[in-house]
Amino acid sequence: MTTKVMREKLMIYLADADDNKLKALYTILEDNIEETNSFVLTKEHLKILNEERELHISGKSKSYSLEEATQIIRGKRAM
Numbered sequence: 111m112t113t114k115v116m117r118e119k120l121m122i123y124l125a126d127a128d129d130n131k132l133k134a135l136y137t138i139l140e141d142n143i144e145e146t147n148s149f150v151l152t153k154e155h156l157k158i159l160n161e162e163r164e165l166h167i168s169g170k171s172k173s174y175s176l177e178e179a180t181q182i183i184r185g186k187r188a189m
Contacts, residue, residue, distance in 0.1 A: 124132065136143070151159070165171035174182065 124135075127135075162171065166173055
């Protein structure tokens with residue numbers, strides 16, 4: 111069985127699982143879940159984001175819509 115099939119089966123199972131089974135599975139996986147969901151920006155990252163935000167607000171940097179950014183990423187539009 112592929113991991114894709116496993117994921118699909120687990121999602122279906124979890125959607126209908128009773129509370130006791132959900133709690134048991136969560137307890138088993140809790141440490142991994144918490145590690146995966148903990149994303150912390152360093153002071154340096156926050157500094158960079160704030161600098162980029164100020165450039166955007168002041169109009170000194172180019173901004174793109176989601177559609178424009180997607181086209182650029184996919185190579186269908188020049189910057």
